[in-house]
Amino acid sequence: MLNPSQRGNIMPASPIRKLVPFAEAAKKKGIKVHHLNIGQPDIETPPSILDAVKHSNIKILEYSHSAGNESYRKKLVEYYHKVGIEITKDQIIVTAGGSEGIVFAMMSCLDQGDEIIIPEPFYANYNGFAIMAGVKIVPVISGIEDGFALPPISDFEKLIGPKTKAILICNPNNPTGYLYSKEEMEALEDICLRKNLFLFSDEAYREFSYSGEYHSAMHLKKIPEQVVLLDTISKRYASCGARIGAFITKNKAVYDAAMKFAQARLSPPGLAQILAEAAVDLPNNYFDIPKAAYISRRDLLIKRLNNIPGVFCPNPGGAFYAIARLPIDDSDVFCQWLLESFSFHGQTLMMAPASGFYNTPGKGKDEVRLAYVINNEDINLAMDCLEEALKVYPGRKNE
Amino acid sequence: MLNPSQRGNIMPASPIRKLVPFAEAAKKKGIKVHHLNIGQPDIETPPSILDAVKHSNIKILEYSHSAGNESYRKKLVEYYHKVGIEITKDQIIVTAGGSEGIVFAMMSCLDQGDEIIIPEPFYANYNGFAIMAGVKIVPVISGIEDGFALPPISDFEKLIGPKTKAILICNPNNPTGYLYSKEEMEALEDICLRKNLFLFSDEAYREFSYSGEYHSAMHLKKIPEQVVLLDTISKRYASCGARIGAFITKNKAVYDAAMKFAQARLSPPGLAQILAEAAVDLPNNYFDIPKAAYISRRDLLIKRLNNIPGVFCPNPGGAFYAIARLPIDDSDVFCQWLLESFSFHGQTLMMAPASGFYNTPGKGKDEVRLAYVINNEDINLAMDCLEEALKVYPGRKNE
Numbered sequence: 001m002l003n004p005s006q007r008g009n010i011m012p013a014s015p016i017r018k019l020v021p022f023a024e025a026a027k028k029k030g031i032k033v034h035h036l037n038i039g040q041p042d043i044e045t046p047p048s049i050l051d052a053v054k055h056s057n058i059k060i061l062e063y064s065h066s067a068g069n070e071s072y073r074k075k076l077v078e079y080y081h082k083v084g085i086e087i088t089k090d091q092i093i094v095t096a097g098g099s100e101g102i103v104f105a106m107m108s109c110l111d112q113g114d115e116i117i118i119p120e121p122f123y124a125n126y127n128g129f130a131i132m133a134g135v136k137i138v139p140v141i142s143g144i145e146d147g148f149a150l151p152p153i154s155d156f157e158k159l160i161g162p163k164t165k166a167i168l169i170c171n172p173n174n175p176t177g178y179l180y181s182k183e184e185m186e187a188l189e190d191i192c193l194r195k196n197l198f199l200f201s202d203e204a205y206r207e208f209s210y211s212g213e214y215h216s217a218m219h220l221k222k223i224p225e226q227v228v229l230l231d232t233i234s235k236r237y238a239s240c241g242a243r244i245g246a247f248i249t250k251n252k253a254v255y256d257a258a259m260k261f262a263q264a265r266l267s268p269p270g271l272a273q274i275l276a277e278a279a280v281d282l283p284n285n286y287f288d289i290p291k292a293a294y295i296s297r298r299d300l301l302i303k304r305l306n307n308i309p310g311v312f313c314p315n316p317g318g319a320f321y322a323i324a325r326l327p328i329d330d331s332d333v334f335c336q337w338l339l340e341s342f343s344f345h346g347q348t349l350m351m352a353p354a355s356g357f358y359n360t361p362g363k364g365k366d367e368v369r370l371a372y373v374i375n376n377e378d379i380n381l382a383m384d385c386l387e388e389a390l391k392v393y394p395g396r397k398n399e
Numbered sequence: 400m401l402n403p404s405q406r407g408n409i410m411p412a413s414p415i416r417k418l419v420p421f422a423e424a425a426k427k428k429g430i431k432v433h434h435l436n437i438g439q440p441d442i443e444t445p446p447s448i449l450d451a452v453k454h455s456n457i458k459i460l461e462y463s464h465s466a467g468n469e470s471y472r473k474k475l476v477e478y479y480h481k482v483g484i485e486i487t488k489d490q491i492i493v494t495a496g497g498s499e500g501i502v503f504a505m506m507s508c509l510d511q512g513d514e515i516i517i518p519e520p521f522y523a524n525y526n527g528f529a530i531m532a533g534v535k536i537v538p539v540i541s542g543i544e545d546g547f548a549l550p551p552i553s554d555f556e557k558l559i560g561p562k563t564k565a566i567l568i569c570n571p572n573n574p575t576g577y578l579y580s581k582e583e584m585e586a587l588e589d590i591c592l593r594k595n596l597f598l599f600s601d602e603a604y605r606e607f608s609y610s611g612e613y614h615s616a617m618h619l620k621k622i623p624e625q626v627v628l629l630d631t632i633s634k635r636y637a638s639c640g641a642r643i644g645a646f647i648t649k650n651k652a653v654y655d656a657a658m659k660f661a662q663a664r665l666s667p668p669g670l671a672q673i674l675a676e677a678a679v680d681l682p683n684n685y686f687d688i689p690k691a692a693y694i695s696r697r698d699l700l701i702k703r704l705n706n707i708p709g710v711f712c713p714n715p716g717g718a719f720y721a722i723a724r725l726p727i728d729d730s731d732v733f734c735q736w737l738l739e740s741f742s743f744h745g746q747t748l749m750m751a752p753a754s755g756f757y758n759t760p761g762k763g764k765d766e767v768r769l770a771y772v773i774n775n776e777d778i779n780l781a782m783d784c785l786e787e788a789l790k791v792y793p794g795r796k797n798e
Contacts (some may be wrong), residue, residue: 007511129663260407
């Protein structure tokens with residue numbers, strides 16, 4: 001029999017999705033599972049943007065421009081202007097979700113064997129994109145004790161070698177919820193300038209910044225041609241399934257290179273571009289309601305977590321994730337145990353073991369990621385379960 | 400300034416799209432351009448499948464399953480059964496267009512530096528996907544004199560070395576329109592079996608087989624676990640912009656590897672999966688009308704081409720492409736000249752220079768690809784233009 005490639009073998013399975021069979025088994029047993037494991041918001045997709053697709057008058061569903069419909073890119077220029085980012089339509093490539101933009105960035109800026117530094121813990125799928133691109137991820141550790149703040153620049157400097165081509169950040173951060181300060185962004189600007197590195201900035205959660213101001217990498221004045229902005233409408237407009245993202249750069253040569261990758265796959269999804277274009281016309285206060293919901297959920301979740309003996313969770317400044325440290329032996333085992341062997345009043349909870357967000361062996365073993373994409377009532381019920389579970393879990397560790 | 404990667408530099412620009420600025424300039428001058436350059440059919444997307452999206456009742460546009468909606472994969476099993484291909488829903492990964500499936504195949508079956516043999520001329524974007532995957536394409540030449548039939552198996556054998564992992568065919572073929580016979584498919588089966596190679600089969604044009612019977616790689620009984628079927632609804636249902644394709648294999652290990660790449664990008668386009676699912680329920684005679692249109696266009700185009708002195712075009716058995724040999728010095732120069740410097744009764748035509756479909760240097764210089772995706776009246780007008788152009792083109796070669 002023919003076997004898969006080596007890269008097919010080393011490609012990691014999704015740490016978020018690998019527990020799915022256990023959740024399904026729990027549900028079959030009649031247990032209610034509170035899903036805090038995946039960043040699928042429960043916020044409704046704005047009906048008006050779904051209506052834009054329904055009211056469209058397509059005769060032939062043709063390939064769009066490889067960079068995306070011009071009309072949509074023009075609208076995106078308006079959107080970015082509103083959030084303080086000045087770009088032109090010819091600096092945008094519309095992508096199939098944020099994912100494709102990350103692949104384009106790695107492919108067009110890095111070669112096989114090149115290195116990219118990413119603050120750890122990081123979004124697990126960056127591993128997959130790096131394997132596709134043959135790029136090596138070099139993690140720089142941000143600690144839970146520091147609330148996952150940017151590590152000191154000296155930590156970056158130690159890791160920079162001749163193969164280092166880029167730094168990748170996610171801001172606000174998935175999985176930590178950390179929101180980078182102006183000073184931190186300027187520290188990154190400084191090191192990218194001195195070391196001649198690309199700064200890839202994944203800003204999927206821009207609108208969900210709660211504590212302090214959001215600072216885009218596109219605001220950095222000294223490195224305009226070193227920044228690649230990676231974006232998506234998935235979380236912004238509760239449209240994860242649309243698969244519409246964006247790759248944006250002011251570096252003409254990099255843009256032209258990325259466009260060749262975009263041309264190879266012909267065009268981004270067509271129907272969803274109509275939805276995305278309509279979304280730019282949502283009223284300016286559209287974000288008020290989801291943002292207020294997330295803040296309320298965050299406040300509740302963090303309070304409940306930190307009230308459980310032995311649990312520590314820093315307060316995240318953005319996105320809708322938090323990483324908590326639990327008094328346990330192994331979060332992979334614990335999260336599976338919660339689904340397989342535990343219930344409280346017929347309920348349990350599903351979380352993402354944090355080990356999948358770390359490349360450094362052994363890191364994150366006592367941490368979990370929680371996505372607060374369920375309502376406050378369910379958060380309370382889920383936290384009741386967690387509190388009870390930690391009392392009876394056989395692998396509990398006592399200080 | 401920071402420069403793109405080497406692979407960004409060597410990535411080829413689309414040979415089909417590079418003449419677009421010249422076409423736009425011609426149109427600005429008031430010249431009507433007949434587009435025979437790109438495989439964008441003029442056939443209307445079936446209104447009923449667009450309606451399926453319009454009548455959908457989505458509250459939250461969620462991520463779908465990474466392999467695609469289960470309901471759609473079940474429908475696809477029905478579709479494939481109708482065309483004589485027996486697979487299960489768990490052997491299908493729904494992809495963002497056919498393109499993504501080709502990338503998944505290369506990523507999950509081949510490693511950096513591995514080689515894949517492709518009959519030349521071939522679909523130009525295979526080059527781009529191979530560059531993404533770090534895979535080397537080894538072309539085996541199929542000649543216009545033989546109507547682009549499969550080269551003798553001895554030609555393949557000469558090219559197979561320790562790094563050869565796969566053969567990739569497109570059947571019916573883009574860009575040649577060639578339809579592989581049962582004997583040719585069995586010859587491929589035989590060599591894949593003997594040399595332990597994957598057979599990637601891009602069958603995007605399955606429904607458009609005119610001369611003789613279509614034989615899927617999935618019909619090959621001796622190599623069920625070596626075949627990866629690559630598919631798309633783009634041409635089948637005139638839905639190029641939907642971006643829905645499929646990666647299909649009975650090799651469980653390869654499927655599992657490909658699923659990890661699929662999970663990394665989360666899910667295929669959501670709205671378009673609704674359209675694609677509805678398409679499977681189109682009446683069985685749906686293809687009769689587009690197929691009859693393509694056959695009529697093909698017959699007209701080939702006749703007109705072969706009636707022009709010095710022009711030779713084999714009769715394609717499927718798809719909606721033909722490659723013609725013209726009495727010219729250089730098809731890149733000629734195709735640009737047609738747009739820049741020529742018109743006949745205020746009209747001209749746009750074709751794809753065939754050089755972009757060859758990797759072997761110098762091949763295809765006097766060949767062009769024509770896509771018969773315009774109606775017969777326009778084909779006649781375009782051929783009038785070509786006939787006149789060849790009389791006055793300064794780079795004309797006489798035998």
